[in-house]
Amino acid sequence: xxxxxxxxxxxxxxxxxxxxxxxxxxxxxxxxxxxxxxxxxxxxxxxxxxxxxxxxxxxxxxxxxxxxxxxxxxxxxxxxxxxxxxxxxxxxxxxxxxxxxxxxxxxxxxxxxxxxxxxxxxxxxxxxxxxxxxxxxxxxxxxxxxxxxxxxxxxxxxxxxxxxxxxxxxxxxxxxxxxxxxxxxxxxxxxxxxxxxxxxxxxxxxxxxxxxxxxxxxxxxxxxxxxxxxxxxxxxxxxxxxxxxxxxxxxxxxxxxxxxx
Numbered sequence: 001x002x003x004x005x006x007x008x009x010x011x012x013x014x015x016x017x018x019x020x021x022x023x024x025x026x027x028x029x030x031x032x033x034x035x036x037x038x039x040x041x042x043x044x045x046x047x048x049x050x051x052x053x054x055x056x057x058x059x060x061x062x063x064x065x066x067x068x069x070x071x072x073x074x075x076x077x078x079x080x081x082x083x084x085x086x087x088x089x090x091x092x093x094x095x096x097x098x099x100x101x102x103x104x105x106x107x108x109x110x111x112x113x114x115x116x117x118x119x120x121x122x123x124x125x126x127x128x129x130x131x132x133x134x135x136x137x138x139x140x141x142x143x144x145x146x147x148x149x150x151x152x153x154x155x156x157x158x159x160x161x162x163x164x165x166x167x168x169x170x171x172x173x174x175x176x177x178x179x180x181x182x183x184x185x186x187x188x189x190x191x192x193x194x195x196x197x198x199x200x201x202x203x204x205x206x207x208x209x210x211x212x213x214x215x216x217x218x219x220x221x222x223x224x225x226x227x228x229x230x231x232x233x234x235x236x237x238x239x240x241x242x243x244x245x246x247x248x249x250x251x252x253x254x255x256x257x258x259x260x261x
Contacts, residue, residue, distance in 0.1 A: 001080065001081070001140065001141070001145060001148055001240050001241060001243065002140075002141075002241070003026065003029035003030065003031050003237070003240065003241060004029065004030045004031070005030040005031070005032065007030075007031050007032070007080050007081065008031065008032040008033070008034070008072075008073075008076035008077050008078070008079045008080065008081070009023075009026050009031050009032070009033050009034070009079055009080070009081035009082070009083065010033075010034045010036060010068075010069070010072050010079045010081070010082050010083070010126075010130060011023045011026070011033060011034070011035055011036065011082075011083045011085060012036040012037070012057070012059055012082075012083070012084050012085055012086035012122070012123075012126050013036070013037060013084075013085035013086035013087060013152075014033070014034075014035030014036060014037055014043065014046070014083075014085065015035055015037035015039045015042035015043035015046055015054075016037075016039065016042050016046075016202075016203050017085070017200075017202040017203055017204075017229060018085050018152065018197065018200065018202060018229050018232045018233070019035070019037070019083065019085030019086070020042075020046055020229070021229035021230050021232060021233040022083050022085065022229075022232065022233040022236050022237075023035055023046065023050060023052065023083075024046075024049075024050055024233070025230070025233040025234070025236070025237055026081070026083075026237070027050035027051065027052060029237075031081070032052065032075075032076035032077070033050055033052035033053075033076075034052060034053045034054075034055055034068075034071070034072030034075065034076055034079070035047055035052060035053070035054045035055065036055050036057035036059070036065075036068050036072075036086065036126070037054070037056070037057065037086070038056060038057070038058060040054070040056055043055075043056070052076075053071065053072060053075040053076060055067075055068035055071045055072055056068075059086045059118060059122030059123075059125060059126060060117045060118055060121065060122055060125075062125065065125050065126055065129060066129065069129055069130070069133065073133070078133050078134070078136060078137055079130060079133065079134070079147070080134060080137065080140065080146065080147045080148065081147065081148050081149075081150075081240060082126060082127065082130040082131075082147070082148075082149045082150070083150045083152075083236060084122075084123045084126055084127065084149070084150065084151045084152055085152045086118065086122055086123070086126075087118060087119045087122075087123075087152060087170075088114075088115065088118050088119065089115065089119075089164070089166075089167040090111060090115060090163075090166065090167065091161075091162075091163035091164060091167075092107045092108070092111060092163055092165075092166070093107065093162065093163050093165075094106065094107050094165050095107070107165065107166070111166065112165070112166040115166035115167055115169075115170050116166065116169070116170050116173075118170075119167070119170035119171060119174065120170045120173045120174060123151055123152075123174055124177065127149055127151070127181060127192075130147070130149060131147070131149065131181075131184075131185055131188075131190055134146045134147030134188070134190050135188050135190070139189050141243070143189070143243055144189040145189045145190075145191065145243060146188060146189040146190050147189070147190045147191075148190070148191045148192075148193075148239065148240045149181070149190065149191070149192045149193075150192075150193050150194070150195065150236050150239055150240070151174050151178060151192070151193070151194040151195070152174075152194070152195055152197065153171040153172075153174040153175045153194050153195065153196045153249060154167070154168075154171040154196055154197060155196050155197070155198045155251055155253050155256065155257075155258060156168040156171050156172075156258065157171040157172040157174065157175045157196055157249075158172070158175075158196070158251075159257055159258040160172075160258070161258050161259070161260060161261055162260050162261040163261075171196070174194055175194055175196065175249040178192055178193065178194040178247060178248070178249050179247045182246050182247035183247070186246075191239075191243070191245065191246040191247075192246065192247065193239045193245055193246065193247070193248050193249070193250070194248070194249040194250070195232060195235055195236065195239075195249075195250055195252055196249055196250065196251045196252065196253070197227060197232055197252050197253065198220065198227055198251070198252065198253025198254055198256045199216050199217075199219070199220065199226055199227060199253070199256065200226060200227035200228070200229060200232065201213075201226040201227065201228060201229065202229065205226065213226065219256060219259075220253070220254040220255070220256050221254060221255040221256060222254060222255060223254055224254075225254075227252065227253070227254065231252065232252060235250070235252055
């Protein structure tokens with residue numbers, strides 16, 4: 001797919017981090033970008049910066065997502081690109097013992113469900129609605145391509161750490177549904193891929209103590225640093241512009257393999 005002013009995109013979780021970097025990169029190529037996020041202040045600021053549109057969207061709500069797509073399409077037209085970056089995580093053991101009191105507790109099921117709702121169902125909800133819209137578009141090249149969807153998983157999909165049962169399960173499920181969705185849409189000209197980032201210098205890590213950041217960077221085989229959001233955006237762009245890139249889940253991690261903790 002060619003990136004230009006005739007193309008529109010939706011980026012979920014687009015107000016910060018990996019989503020914001022990808023939104024900026026697409027906008028720099030002339031693409032009309034709509035940002036889905038819950039953070040109104042950051043989202044509206046970035047939308048003004050890139051000449052895009054901000055939509056306050058909760059990806060766990062059908063009504064909110066539908067309203068977001070309606071607003072984005074009214075402003076920019078039917079999107080040909082969807083980048084799913086909205087997500088969250090936590091760290092809770094399946095069952096554990098308090099070393100001081102001896103009390104035993106387990107992972108709160110409601111917390112597990114929340115992670116699945118955002119990371120997995122939120123991704124699928126946006127994917128299904130975007131794909132349905134893309135099917136209404138005419139093909140934009142000789143291959144018959146109508147659109148591209150890129151999901152964000154994590155290296156935790158393959159080597160989740162202690163306390164990451166919910167997070168790893170949600171991200172593994174995103175990887176697991178990538179090929180089936182690509183096959184669902186293969187006769188309609190919509191490609192689907194997933195990026196599995198390693199340890200990236202996102203707002204979450206930017207607030208961590210410098211000793212922690214240094215130790216994390218040192219754990220990466222090469223290069224020994226945290227990933228840059230722009231590197232994620234560059235891979236997303238390659239997945240969009242390379243028409244033979246389909247049905248793949250790709251690690252972007254400096255060759256790291258996560259230890260138990």
